[in-house]
Structure formats: structure tokens, C-alpha cells
Amino acid sequence: MRLPKMGLYARFFLLFNVTTVLLAGFITLGFFTYSEAEIKDSILANHEQIYEKLTRFHDKDIDVNQIRAEFDQPMVDVKVTRGEQIWTTWDNFPDIENILSNAEPIEQVYFAKYRFRYYLIANKGDTWVALTTLPASLLFAPGWMEYWPWFAALGVFVLSYRALRRWLTPITEATRCAQRVSQGQFHYRIHKHPNTELAELTHGLNKMAADLQQLFDAKSELLLAISHELRTPMARMKISLAMLEESTVSAELNKDITQMDRLIEQLLEAERLEQGHKVLHLSNYYLPSLIDELLAEQDNAEFIKVNADIPEEAIQLDIGRIKFLLRNLLKNAITYAPGGSETKLSVTQTDSDFIFTVNDRGPGIPEALQDKIFEPFYRVEKIENRSHEGVGLGLYLCRKIALAHNGTLTVKSQPGTGSEFVLSLPKI
Template sequence: MTPLLTHVKRSLFLRLLLIFGVTIVLIFAIIYISLQQLNQINSNQIIEIPDYFVRNFETIIIDDIGTPPDLEVAALLAQDLEWTIRIEHPDMVWRSDNDYRLPVELAEYSRTLSSDAEIRTWNGEDIMVVERNGYRFYMHQRFLDNTDFNYVVLYFGLGIAAIVLFLNYFSISRLLSPVRLLKEGAERIQRGDLGYRVSTDRQDELGELTASVNHMADSLQSMLEAKRQLLLAISHELRTPITRAKLQLEFMDDEKNRDALLDDINEIDLLISDLLEAERLNNTHSVLVTEEVDLSAFIESVVDSFNSDSSEIRFTGLERDEEVVIDRLRIRLLITNLLNNGVRHGRGKPIDVKVSFANEQATIEVIDQGEGIAEEHLADITEPFYRADNSRQRNTGGFGLGLYLCKLIAEAHGGNIHIASEVDKGTHITVTIPREPPEFKTTN
């Protein structure tokens, strides 16, 4: 293979340029040939009548017609020659057809052919005039209606052009087929299928791009696996000393200090759990352990199992069963965090939990009548470690990770969370999730 052909084979852009160039040349060639053919069809077959034809005309045709003319013979000759013959005499005017396109009387003299024959022209077309024994004979090419044939030529040209364009489309589609494969591969990787690789045998720019995407997937898979291992190591290394500390606290005699230290250690343990869970959910490759659940009954069970001595929790569910695909543990965590917030800031007033379903969307509402949140804090209240009172003491509400986790859980299910609140009137939190989560990497 020559270096030029090798370069063309390995360059997508040169092949595209070649395809477009060949297509343009073929289209122009088809147009030119079609126009030339139409011009040839529509042009006069005899523009100038040669002298030898006139001599034959005089010696054979005129003699065959005779003077006085035999009109039947004249009609047969006109039909065979595909010419128009007109015969004039003071006593008669006869023509072989109804072709009046050439006004023979107005035609201009061109040249003399013999003593009784001359050529006249009209718009570039010759008319032969012969006078013999008082009869004048006019003869010119008959007008042939080639309209139907013109359409055939036109349609044939258009058909060839359509075939060329189809072949052009087919060639470009085949050249760009790896783009579709790359799109499908990128979507599968985005959904969490990190083991998927795009296969191709191309050696051009798209082949190089495919190799780069596969290499990126390798790197991403390695990075996320390292991150997973790091989270497991952190979880183990942090919880092991916490467990030992809890065990040692059991042997302390001072009950007051022991309980205070135990509360601090439990809070650290909870903080570690929340941080790890937030890190797991805070990427598009989070794993949801999903299953079909009767959402209303499930949330009612979570509400019933929630212990609160300070606030009454009222539940309003669906009258019918609605199956929704969710991760039970994550949704339980979401509901529990929202209830904890409601109890913590609800001033002991009732908390309403409502479940509804419409347009393939499930809606969970948690409504309290407590302190409320100032409007300037609503936009940031779901950010990690954000708290409206800038405090992280236990008695004022923890570390600011609860609503952040709720947002991540809702988004992992393909939904969202909306918070509306007024100071001293309460907070209304709405979580919306689809009947089925998007195509994340899930396990059942």
C-alpha cells in the first residue's frame, strides 16, 4: 500500500473530504450530461439542409408527388420522412399536418439551390421552397413533442443523483459509526458500568478517540476502586478505636462523665457514618440496592418505628398500593433525618408526613410547625456542614449533614428535594422521586 493510501486510510478528515469531493464531481457531471441531453433532444435535427438532399428532393420526392400533386403520396412521404410538406396553388392549399410553428411566408431568403429551389430561414431553421408547374412546395422538419422524453431524461438524472447521495450518506454513516458506539459506551460508563469498553478496529482519529475513552474508563475504574478501598480503610481504622473506647467506658466508675463521653463518642461515630454515606452517594456511580416497594406502607412503617416523646407524628398515606423502585435503607435514612429535624426544631408541635403519587412521581412531604428557617438560608441549607445558627452543638442540631444526605439520596433516585419555610411558622420539605430511578448501576 502506497504512503498516500495509508495516510488516507488513517485520516478520517481526508476520507470525508474525498467522499464530498467525489459526490460534488458526480452531481455536477450528472447535471451537465442531463442538460446536454435535453439540449440535444430539443435542438433541431436539421438546421441547415445540405445541397445533396435538395437534389434528391427535387429528383425523387417532387417527382413522386407529381404536378398536379398526388396528395396521398405526399402524405405518405411526409409521414415517412417526419417532415411537414405544404403545397400551394391558386386553386388549393394543402399541408401534411397542423405544424404552424414556422411562418413560411415570413421566412427570409438564405440561398439558391437550383433554378426552381431555394432555402429560406426562420429563427435559424431552414425551409426548402420549390416551385414547379405553378405549384409551390414548402418542406421543413416536423416539430416533435419530446416533453415526455425530456421528463424521462430528467427523472433518470434525478434518480442517479439520489443514488449518489444515498451512497454518500452510507459511506459517511459507516465512517462515523464509531461515534454512535462511543456515545453508547460513554452513557454506559456514566450509568456506572465501568467495566464496559468500546471495541473498534479503526486506525484513524476515531480509533484513537475510542482508545482514549477506554483508557479513561480504565483510569476511572481504578480511581473509584482506590476510593472505595480508602473508604473501607477509613471506616475500619476509625471505628476500631471508637469501639475500644466504648468498651473501656463501661469500666468507668463516674457515671456522669461516662455518659457524657459515651454521647461524644456516639456522635463521632454518627458523624463518620454520615460522612462515609455522603461520599458514597456524592458521585454518579453510587450503587443503589433497589427493589419494588409499596411506598406508602413502607414510609408508614418508618414513621411508626420512629421514637419521639416530644412531638406527635401524623401520617397520611395512599388509599391504594403504589409500587416504587427504591433503595430501602437510603429512603429510611432520608425519612429518619427529616423526622429528626422536625422533632429537633418543631417546638413539640405535631409533625405531618404525607405520601402522594401523580404522573409517575411519588411525593413525600414532611411538615412541621416549629422555628422555621430564614429565607436567606434556604438556598444553602442542603450544603454539607451548613447551619443557619453557625453552631454545631448537640442541643442546637448536630453537624449540618442531615439535609445534605437527604438531597444526595433523593438525587441518587433521580428525584429532588424542595424546602419551603417561614420563621416561627414552620418548615415544609417535599421530596419527589420517580416510580423507577434512572439507569444507575443497581443491584437487586
């Protein structure tokens, strides 16, 4: 007979009920389970009453039905032997001689464990009486085994937890998939799908990730195609402007064309950096030389103060892109800081990283906006009140460059106290 396939709710309902019943049963047994030592002490304290109760058959005619009626309790069995005569309420009752071979005398009573049951035996004249009960045998335990119900309850709890964890693993996988996709990792897929309703969720997330991957690939291809196509007319416009007489109009047009050309290059660079580490042209570079070249190429370098103890170490990096990153951070710091104030650039190292820090005394960035400034085309100022050039791609590209180097770019800032940008690059 094939059992019907159960859904997730049916499994939870069945698991809850079975676990509750088993835990209740084992915990109850745990409170009523006694060790052999406790039982022996109890027999010793009451051995006279036990002896009298067991030996009352020695001078009576034996009637099995009367014995059964007298011990009218579930699973209680008695065996009486008198010479070669035997009376018993249980056909499989072992021989008293076999039981006595493992018996321990407690005053006039014998206490024994034979196979999986405990027995009480007494003798008077030529009459031997043995008594056993299955429920009591289950509640008696030797040594540490008196705790078996608690171990069993713990086992039920562990098995229930493992079952729940197995059934709910798809939810964990779904959460991980959603987090990865939200971070732009559209290639992530859930490979194991459950046999419950959660399969719709996991398959749906895989489809969502695949659709988003397709959309972003199409976006990237379109952006690259448009950017490349725009370069040709931009080049022709520059040539045409160069052939015209210099004037205020031509100068403004040339400035606008240069800005558009820079924007196209930044868009292309952003798409290249999507490939991460593979797009970099890495080489070893001496840190003091890097800083010296950076300051020589930087406008308004007189407003930049560099720490004196730059590590005399070499670092593997894409020099062109790292210079772009640091130039952009320094330019922003000088641009947004009050006139004449210093911008600090420091380079330090830890056991695993080189740390570049740029501090300014600008207006600061509210905490709620500190992650958004690394998004493309985002500017802290209101759009209608932009006072500085740029379209909001600089910091976006800076973080992309840092991530491509397996590094990080973070910001710490409070309004009115300036900002601190920290670039961390690993030592290789």
C-alpha cells in the same frame, strides 16, 4: 497497487471535493434535462426547419469528411443511406430500418429511441438521413426519469452523509463514554475503534475509564478497610467508658464516640449501596402501615402533617433503608424550618410510581446548590457557621437508596419559600 492509508483530514478533503463536483454536475444536468413530451413538442413546433436541415443531402454528392466538418460538435453522428449506398460518421450506427421500427412520426420527421439513444430521421426521395447525439440523449428522459439528475444528487448527498456519520461515529461514542464515566459508570468501554487518528481518542478514553475504575476500587477498599478497623477500637472505647463513673466528660466522650460510630456506619452503607439493587432486602409492605410506623418512630411527630388519602397499596422495598430515607428527609425539614411550623408528608400514586413528598417552610436552597446537596460531605451552610449536627452524608445516602430501588429523589426549592423533596419509587 495498494492505496496509501488516508487520515481523517484527507478523507474529509477528498469527500468534500468529490461531493461538490458530483452535486454541481447533477444539479446542472437537472436544469437542462427535458422530458420526451417536451422534446416532441419542440420538434413539432420546428419540424419544417429540422426536415430541411436533415434532407439537404438528398441531391448532393455525399462526402463523409464534409459531414463531419459540418457537424463539428462533440458526440454528434449522422448516417445517410441512398439505395444501397451508406455514409456514416459512426461505425456502430444502427440500421435505419431498425430505428424506424420504433419511430414516431412528427409531421415529416421521425423521432425514435433505439437502445439508449434518441434519433431524428427524415426521408426525401431515395435518401434517408438519421442523426443522433450522445449529450442530448443523456438530457432526454421518458416520464418521471427527467428527474434522474435530482435523484442522483440526492443519492450523492445521502452517501456523503453516511460516510461522514461513519467517520464521526467515534466522536459520538467518545461523547457517550465521557458522559457515562462522568456519571460514575467506569465499566463503560468503547468496543469499536476507527482506523483514523480518532483511535487515539477512543483508546485513551477506555484507558482513562479503566484507570478511574481502579482508583475508585482502591478508594472503596481502603475506606472499607479503615471503617472496619475503626470499629474495634471504638467498641473498646465504649466498653471502657461504660466502666467509668458517669460525669460530664464521660457523657461528652460517649456522645462523640456515638457520632463517630454513626459516621463509620454511614460510610460503610454508602459503599454497600454502590452495588445498587443487589444489596437490598426487599419485601412487600403496606403503605399506610409504613407511614404509621414512621411517625411512631419519629421525633417531633406533632410537627408533621400527613395527607389523609394514603393509597391502600403494597409496595416492594427495603423497609429499613426506606425508613432511614424518609426519617432523614423529615428530620431535615423539621430542623431547618422555623419553630412550630408544620412539615407536610404526602403519599400519592401514578400509573407506574408511588410518590412521597416532604414539604417544609425552611430557608430554601439556591438553585445552583440543589444538585450539590446530594454530594457526600456537602452542607449548604458555610463550614464555620454550622449550627446543626451531621457531616453531609444523609442526603447522599438517601439518593443512593432511591437509586438502588430504581427510583429517584429530587428537590424543588427557592430561597425564602421552603423546599420540596420528592421520592419516586416504581410499582413492581
